[in-house]
Structure formats: structure tokens, C-alpha cells
Amino acid sequence: MKKYKKIFLFSDFNLDLFNDFLENQLDKRKFKIVNSEYNQIDQFLRKSDLKKKEDNHILFQWISGNYFFKILKNNNYNKKYKKEFNNYIDEFIENTKKKSSIYEYILMPSITIDNNYRENNIFDLKKNMSEKNLIDEINFKLKKAFNKYNNIFIIDINNWIQNLGKKSFNRKMWYSAKIPYSFDFFKLAAQETVKIIDTLYLENKKLIILDLDNTLWGGILGDDGYDGINLGGHDPVGEAYQDFQRELLKLKQKGLILAICSKNNEKNVEEVFKKNKNMILRDKDFAIKKINWHDKAKNINEILNELNLKSNSAVFLDDSKHERERVKTVFDEIVVPDLPLNPMGFVDFILQQPLLNIKAQTKEDETKTKLYHDEAKRKKLKVKIKSNEDWLNELKIRVNVYLLNNQNLERTIQLLNKTNQFNLRTNRYSVGNFKKIYTINDNKIFIFEVTDKFGSAGIISIVGIFKKKKDFMSMIL
Amino acid sequence: MSCRVFGREIEFGILHCITKIAKKENIETIEFDYKKTKKN
Numbered sequence: 028m029k030k031y032k033k034i035f036l037f038s039d040f041n042l043d044l045f046n047d048f049l050e051n052q053l054d055k056r057k058f059k060i061v062n063s064e065y066n067q068i069d070q071f072l073r074k075s076d077l078k079k080k081e082d083n084h085i086l087f088q089w090i091s092g093n094y095f096f097k098i099l100k101n102n103n104y105n106k107k108y109k110k111e112f113n114n115y116i117d118e119f120i121e122n123t124k125k126k127s128s129i130y131e132y133i134l135m136p137s138i139t140i141d142n143n144y145r146e147n148n149i150f151d152l153k154k155n156m157s158e159k160n161l162i163d164e165i166n167f168k169l170k171k172a173f174n175k176y177n178n179i180f181i182i183d184i185n186n187w188i189q190n191l192g193k194k195s196f197n198r199k200m201w202y203s204a205k206i207p208y209s210f211d212f213f214k215l216a217a218q219e220t221v222k223i224i225d226t227l228y229l230e231n232k233k234l235i236i237l238d239l240d241n242t243l244w245g246g247i248l249g250d251d252g253y254d255g256i257n258l259g260g261h262d263p264v265g266e267a268y269q270d271f272q273r274e275l276l277k278l279k280q281k282g283l284i285l286a287i288c289s290k291n292n293e294k295n296v297e298e299v300f301k302k303n304k305n306m307i308l309r310d311k312d313f314a315i316k317k318i319n320w321h322d323k324a325k326n327i328n329e330i331l332n333e334l335n336l337k338s339n340s341a342v343f344l345d346d347s348k349h350e351r352e353r354v355k356t357v358f359d360e361i362v363v364p365d366l367p368l369n370p371m372g373f374v375d376f377i378l379q380q381p382l383l384n385i386k387a388q389t390k391e392d393e394t395k396t397k398l399y400h401d402e403a404k405r406k407k408l409k410v411k412i413k414s415n416e417d418w419l420n421e422l423k424i425r426v427n428v429y430l431l432n433n434q435n436l437e438r439t440i441q442l443l444n445k446t447n448q449f450n451l452r453t454n455r456y457s458v459g460n461f462k463k464i465y466t467i468n469d470n471k472i473f474i475f476e477v478t479d480k481f482g483s484a485g486i487i488s489i490v491g492i493f494k495k496k497k498d499f500m501s502m503i504l
Numbered sequence: 505m506s507c508r509v510f511g512r513e514i515e516f517g518i519l520h521c522i523t524k525i526a527k528k529e530n531i532e533t534i535e536f537d538y539k540k541t542k543k544n
Contacts, residue, residue, distance in 0.1 A: 335507070424517070426514060426517035426518065446505065448505065451544065452538075473525070475514075475517075477514055484506075486506075487506040487508065492525070
């Protein structure tokens with residue numbers, strides 16, 4: 028049985044160079060590229076008889092601005108063509124949406140203005156029908172249309188263009204081989220695409236365990252005090268630590284759990300959270316804190332147990348090489364990267380970690396830290412009460428049932444794709460194929476949410492019911 | 505079912521809800537469509 032993932036490249040220009048770079052950089056045991064001839068994109072997009080195959084993994088659909096501009100006959104940017112232009116974009120959007128139920132993921136670089144139109148014209152942003160404004164309009168429409176599709180991703184390639192500037196384009200290659208971008212640009216594009224593909228298929232991490240001194244702030248708290256540590260202010264290093272905290276907060280808001288593992292006096296740390304106004308991360312942002320003088324490996328073990336997480340779902344960040352090595356020797360599955368020696372490199376470092384990228388975000392993800400805080404309260408109560416039955420009664424559990432709707436669709440699919448225990452089929456779904464299969468005939472999907480005296484545990488179970496006969500139904504759990 | 509609620513007997517609550525739904529729809533038989541995979 029083939030185990031590699033197939034990546035299908037489609038474009039309205041020549042992608043051979045990109046194909047070669049991508050092939051060189053991807054792990055050949057895991058991925059195989061299928062490159063179609065360029066200019067087949069219209070036939071492909073309009074083809075309606077495509078069927079879902081098990082090996083339709085990634086559709087990489089790279090469309091140029093020219094694809095849309097061709098509708099403006101001979102570059103006639105007259106308002107009378109605007110309606111036709113908009114219809115053409117809408118048709119492209121609808122055809123791409125249809126493909127979302129056929130492919131596991133669709134990756135689409137944002138549409139960019141072609142080199143031919145790159146002028147510093149003061150009217151670029153004034154005229155409604157200028158190329159620049161039309162490109163912005165296309166990208167806005169695409170972003171809006173695909174926002175709710177959790178398997179369609181638009182990649183902002185302006186970052187790549189900014190990186191290489193004018194060297195991104197090569198007019199000679201365009202005229203001779205219909206290759207609009209330069210050799211270096213495709214090389215960079217392939218590097219970035221590999222990172223994105225890794226994000227899609229690597230098991231994302233769930234927990235970041237953080238040291239404090241010289242990791243979240245500069246200096247030693249025990250020596251410098253809450254108001255003497257280097258954080259924010261007008262100090263370049265202090266600002267770098269503060270920005271690092273901002274990035275960590277963003278990751279927490281995306282659903283990653285933050286924990287502290289630090290050799291410090293707990294009271295001193297409490298003082299920082301209460302009194303240091305430059306702190307971006309607050310006490311409530313951490314699901315669990317182990318602040319003591321014990322061995323860090325022991326503390327990490329306790330963190331994992333209390334959060335009910337495996338070591339392969341955690342990342343440990345500490346400025347001390349000695350502590351990192353200690354943790355590595357005990358937990359070979361925890362990711363323990365070497366932080367840059369200069370804290371001014373911390374933000375770039377964290378932004379470049381594909382393991383910390385989150386593919387889809389649900390309402391539950393945003394409140395995950397609160398869920399862990401509530402869970403800690405339940406455990407505390409259990410220790411106090413001792414009898415399991417009395418504990419369950421004391422929790423005052425309620426199970427609420429809802430029918431599947433657009434509000435709970437993302438979490439429903441996330442749960443079906445993540446859970447194995449009590450999952451009767453372990454089929455995995457995208458939004459498109461889930462809707463196709465489960466919203467037909469008399470099939471009903473029920474969503475179960477659990478609440479108790481400490482709060483809501485969110486959506487925890489899904490049951491699909493299929494009425495086979497009048498008095499008979501089949502269900503998945 | 506999410507592991508975050510394991511050990512709280514939620515599965516009984518869910519089955520109770522399902523049987524109530526089935527009764528309302530005059531369903532007499534409920535079949536659990538289990539497909540054994542490497543993961544479950």
C-alpha cells in the first residue's frame with residue numbers, strides 16, 4: 028500500500044522550476060508531486076466529474092493575476108467589463124469550493140500583481156480599475172469566500188516577494204518559457220511550501236512549558252526583583268522579551284496551553300504578575316505552574332500528568348543548556364529546541380516553528396486554558412470528597428444535546444478527526460466531505476455538551492443517527 | 505468521545521438521550537455500526 032501523500036500542482040503558468048525545487052526539498056518517502064501541464068487550469072477547474080480518491084491529498088493551485096485579467100479584453104480596464112470580471116472571480120471561487128470536498132487540503136498562493144504592471148504610479152490606488160486595486164479586490168474576495176473552509180488555505184506570498192524585491196521576477200524567463208518568477212523566488216517558495224506542508228501533516232504540539240529567568244524576561248528575578256528584571260521599557264532587549272511574550276499569548280489564543288517550569292521562589296513570581304506592568308502574559312494565561320527548586324524533569328512529569336498529556340505533545344523552552352539537556356535525557360519525545368543566544372531572535376525563532384502552527388481554530392481552543400483551570404478544581408474536589416459517586420453528584424453534571432449547525436461544525440469535525448476511543452469508525456473528514464455525507468436524507472447528527480458546577484467542558488461527543496427503516500436506526504458515536 | 509470527560513459516566517447520559525430520541529421517533533431497534541480499525 029502506498030504511504031506517501033500526493034501533491035497535485037496546477038497553474039496557469041509554467042511551474043516546472045517550482046516542481047523541481049519542491050521535489051528536492053520534500054521527503055521523498057512521504058510525498059510525491061504530480062505536476063500538470065500549465066494552462067490546463069480552466070479545464071481542470073470546470074471539470075465536474077472529479078471524484079474523491081483516497082490519495083487526493085494536496086491540491087496546490089497557483090494562479091497568476093493574468094488568469095483574471097484575461098477577461099478584460101486586451102487589457103481594457105473599462106468599467107463596463109467590471110461585471111464580467113466579478114462573475115469570473117465568482118466562478119473561480121465556486122469551482123474551488125467544489126474541489127474542497129475532493130482534496131484533503133487546497134493550498135493557494137495569494138494572487139499577485141504581475142511584473143509587467145509593477146509601476147510606481149501615483150494613480151495605482153486611486154483608479155477603481157487599476158491593476159493594483161483589482162488584485163486587492165480578488166484577494167479580498169478569495170479570503171472572504173474561503174474563510175470558513177478549514178481545508179482551503181491562501182498563502183500570502185507578498186512576504187516572499189518582499190524578501191527578494193525586484194529579483195522575484197524574471198522577464199526573460201517569462202518570454203521564453205512562461206515562467207513569471209525568478210530562480211531564487213521559486214527556491215524560496217519551495218522552502219516555505221515545505222514548511223506549510225509540514226504544518227498540515229505533522230502532529231501539532233499542544234503544550235509549551237516555559238522557563239522564566241532569561242526566557243520570559245531578562246535577568247534573575249531572585250537578584251533583580253520584580254521591578255529590576257529586563258522587560259519592555261526603552262531597552263531593546265527588554266522590548267524583545269515583551270514581543271516574545273506577545274507571540275506566546277497569540278499561540279495561547281490559538282489553543283496552545285502554556286505552563287511554567289521555573290527554579291524560583293513562587294512568591295517572587297506572584298509579585299511579577301501582580302506588580303510588573305510590562306508583563307504581557309498574566310497569571311491566568313498559564314494552565315499550570317511549577318515554581319520551586321525541584322528537578323525540572325520531575326516538574327515536567329507532574330505537569331504532563333496533571334494535564335493528562337503525553338510527552339510528545341510538549342515543547343520545552345529554556346535559556347539554560349544544562350536544563351535543556353537534563354530534560355532531553357529524561358523525555359526523548361519532548362521537543363527541546365535551542366533558543367537563540369540573543370533574545371532579539373526569540374520572536375523569529377518561535378514564528379519559524381511549524382510544530383507550533385495550528386491548522387484550525389475552534390471556540391473550544393480559545394478557552395482551553397480555562398478548561399484546564401476548571402479541571403484542576405474538579406481534581407481538587409475529588410481529593411477532598413474521596414468517594415467517586417459523591418464526587419459525581421457534587422459536580423452536578425448536565426448533558427446538553429443540540430443538532431449539528433454551522434456554529435458547532437468546526438469543533439464537530441475536529442473531535443471526529445482527533446478522537447479514537449469511543450469512536451466507532453475513526454473516519455476522518457474535511458468540512459466539505461462531512462457535509463456531503465451527513466446532511467442527506469433522514470441522517471441526523473447530535474452534538475453533546477457537558478457542563479457542571481465548575482463550567483462547560485464544551486462539545487465532547489457526536490452521535491450520527493441513520494434511519495435505515497421505519498423503526499430501525501443505526502448510529503455512530 | 506473526548507477524553508476530557510472520561511470517568512464521569514457521561515456515556516450513560518448520552519445513551520439515555522439517544523434512547524429518548526429513538527422512543528420519540530417510534531424506533532424499536534438501535535444498531536451500533538462499529539468498524540474495527542487500528543485506532544479504536
